[in-house]
Amino acid sequence: MAEHCAVIGIGQTKHRESRRDLSIPGLVRDAAIRALQDADMTWKDIDSIVIGTAPDMFEGVMMPELWLADALGAAGKPIFRVHTAGSVGGSTAVVASHLVQGGVHEKVLTLAFEKQSEANAMWALSPAIPFQPQLVAGAGGYFAPLIRSYIRRSDAHRDTGCMVAVKDRQHGLLNPNAHLHLDQTLEQVKASPMLWDPIRYSETCPSSDGAVAMVLVSDKHANRVKNPAWVKGTSVRTERTFFAGRDQVNPAAGKLCAKDVYDEAGITNPVKEIDCAEVYVPFSWFEPMWLENLGFAEEGEGWKMTMEGKTKIGGEMPLNMSGGVMCTNPIGASGMLRFAEAARQVRGTAEQHQVDGAKVALGHAYGGGSQFFAVWIVSSER
Amino acid sequence: MRDVAIVSFSQLPSVKAIDAADEPELVQPVTSDAMKQIGLTQDDIGFTCSGSTDYLPGRPFSFVAAVDGLKACPPIRESHVEMDGAFALYEAWVRLMHGDIDTALVFSFGKSSLGPVPAILNLQNDPYYVQPLGLDAISAAALQAQAMIDARKATERDFAAVVARNRKNAIDNPNAQIKGDFSVDEMLDEPYISSPLRRSFCPPLSDSAAAIVLAAGDRAKELVKRPAWIRGIDHRTEPHALGQRDLTTSQSAKLAAEKAGVGRNKIDVAELHAPFAHQELILKEAMGLGNEVNVNPSGGALAANSLMTAGLIRFGEAANRVLSGDADRAVAHTTNGVCLQHNLVAVLEGE
Numbered sequence: 001m002a003e004h005c006a007v008i009g010i011g012q013t014k015h016r017e018s019r020r021d022l023s024i025p026g027l028v029r030d031a032a033i034r035a036l037q038d039a040d041m042t043w044k045d046i047d048s049i050v051i052g053t054a055p056d057m058f059e060g061v062m063m064p065e066l067w068l069a070d071a072l073g074a075a076g077k078p079i080f081r082v083h084t085a086g087s088v089g090g091s092t093a094v095v096a097s098h099l100v101q102g103g104v105h106e107k108v109l110t111l112a113f114e115k116q117s118e119a120n121a122m123w124a125l126s127p128a129i130p131f132q133p134q135l136v137a138g139a140g141g142y143f144a145p146l147i148r149s150y151i152r153r154s155d156a157h158r159d160t161g162c163m164v165a166v167k168d169r170q171h172g173l174l175n176p177n178a179h180l181h182l183d184q185t186l187e188q189v190k191a192s193p194m195l196w197d198p199i200r201y202s203e204t205c206p207s208s209d210g211a212v213a214m215v216l217v218s219d220k221h222a223n224r225v226k227n228p229a230w231v232k233g234t235s236v237r238t239e240r241t242f243f244a245g246r247d248q249v250n251p252a253a254g255k256l257c258a259k260d261v262y263d264e265a266g267i268t269n270p271v272k273e274i275d276c277a278e279v280y281v282p283f284s285w286f287e288p289m290w291l292e293n294l295g296f297a298e299e300g301e302g303w304k305m306t307m308e309g310k311t312k313i314g315g316e317m318p319l320n321m322s323g324g325v326m327c328t329n330p331i332g333a334s335g336m337l338r339f340a341e342a343a344r345q346v347r348g349t350a351e352q353h354q355v356d357g358a359k360v361a362l363g364h365a366y367g368g369g370s371q372f373f374a375v376w377i378v379s380s381e382r
Numbered sequence: 383m384r385d386v387a388i389v390s391f392s393q394l395p396s397v398k399a400i401d402a403a404d405e406p407e408l409v410q411p412v413t414s415d416a417m418k419q420i421g422l423t424q425d426d427i428g429f430t431c432s433g434s435t436d437y438l439p440g441r442p443f444s445f446v447a448a449v450d451g452l453k454a455c456p457p458i459r460e461s462h463v464e465m466d467g468a469f470a471l472y473e474a475w476v477r478l479m480h481g482d483i484d485t486a487l488v489f490s491f492g493k494s495s496l497g498p499v500p501a502i503l504n505l506q507n508d509p510y511y512v513q514p515l516g517l518d519a520i521s522a523a524a525l526q527a528q529a530m531i532d533a534r535k536a537t538e539r540d541f542a543a544v545v546a547r548n549r550k551n552a553i554d555n556p557n558a559q560i561k562g563d564f565s566v567d568e569m570l571d572e573p574y575i576s577s578p579l580r581r582s583f584c585p586p587l588s589d590s591a592a593a594i595v596l597a598a599g600d601r602a603k604e605l606v607k608r609p610a611w612i613r614g615i616d617h618r619t620e621p622h623a624l625g626q627r628d629l630t631t632s633q634s635a636k637l638a639a640e641k642a643g644v645g646r647n648k649i650d651v652a653e654l655h656a657p658f659a660h661q662e663l664i665l666k667e668a669m670g671l672g673n674e675v676n677v678n679p680s681g682g683a684l685a686a687n688s689l690m691t692a693g694l695i696r697f698g699e700a701a702n703r704v705l706s707g708d709a710d711r712a713v714a715h716t717t718n719g720v721c722l723q724h725n726l727v728a729v730l731e732g733e
Contacts, residue, residue, distance in 0.1 A: 055442035062505035066719040083464040102479025238460035253457035
């Protein structure tokens, strides 16, 4: 690696069910300007732009980076589009970090967005594909059997998912940018309607409008701010949809992705050495599943960390301090929000949802039917 | 920066329709052939990256299915761009700069036969103000061609001459779709599709898939005698709205070519991704390529035009001429967007 890479600017929109006050270009520009201001930069300072979003069919714009080039000040510059399903926000940030680490560009703006109020995700995710049964159930219907399998294998306490929902929504109350601000009790979550057993309504993520942007720079520009977040490890891993022995509850690609970043960042004991993590949890039960997949808990033990309150702010392994995907889900941006919120923690700029003294944080995203993973580790120290 | 080279290339012949082939069936033959040519398997590959668009098959996540054409167990380091495969090659090149891995597999696939491509490409336009007008790809290109005529930069006869040369070149290319001796005068007698574009001035629509293997430094030298070294590679975009650009030139291609170092030395061969005849003229001028440069010996996109793959094939064709020793210095190019909005240029060298 030729260069160190630091995050020196982070910006995000206020995420809402519908940002009718902003067009799609307005949405991405809002996040980008906030990131530039945070980095004490202007459009002129940016060498290159890397953008990610979920399937083009959501908003009905093919290759939207072409259209959004103007809003992002990209004329005369490289603008690059990444698409790796739900993990795209993470993968996009990884590509941006590699442009800096590889010495290709020194100052890169990366961003991700989704405007679900102008999109139809349920339609776009439920096409009739020849020779395959039409899956009209959306993501919840796909993931519910995996969660049931997790519960059977680990004999998890049945309240685990509801506990995650309560915890993430409590965290979301601390985050003014979050879409949902819900002060819910365990009883209220448990009383919400069952959608896809065991996933209740209150255990699902919302559909949000939102965008997030980061400015990534090389060593010599990092001193523009007093608190850069240094990128210590990155990885993207993919496994096939179909192969004998595939374990979708604890996917090999996720485990390998975590191993890659721990190796690169020199981490041997994740729970001890990582202060907090922003993990892609679109349905509550994925918290314990990813705790195990990322090596924060032994297999079958993740749910105990949740039930013991260890994943709350102030706990041993705080997870999704921002409220996570459970509070905010602009799909294409959800992964980058995890990466950006991890960077905010180590920069000490997470305001009310700051983990005291956080120095090392992990950002995680996954996508598809758990085939695609992206992870990074950021640190306050170079 | 690390030295990175193209060390192998494989493609499916570009044809009007590859019937009854799904993503894995498109991807598996070209990726395995590209690796087999140099004695590699997926286990030897450090990073894999693909380019495709969901709008050709009309389904989300078509690239997810494509991964099943690879040996991705154990899980691989992999990424995807919703762009031509040549941009996947760019991401792989960036990844190799990181220094921890030495090889990358790049592939792309596209079946243009599955839908009305010119109309689908209207979806690249501004959805609020332009998409409702139904500005299909041929009509947009016709505006650009007419702008060239109005600026007295070219005539319809010039457009026809470009087509005749490309399709004559394609005679020697077994993977091309339209080839042969086409008379300029006969082309000028064709009715207009969208004035001033006649049928022959427009590209065919093709189905195809392609794959390239990249290798860094000594690893490239171990794999082939004469790697096609990527000496410069850069991409640039322009304002989106057609009215904000001078359509008779390409500022983005000019800038990308400068950054890639095209003008630093003599160019033997250029493979330009110019789907419409007049676009070749624009690109040649923008990149400073004179008449001594052998442009599109493969026949280019006027002879075979599989969306999402045509750009990666340009890189493969240019690399093959360097790998074989026929050329010492070659340009490879791809474009994306309406009327050449976004351009990627690379310079490949033999030694």
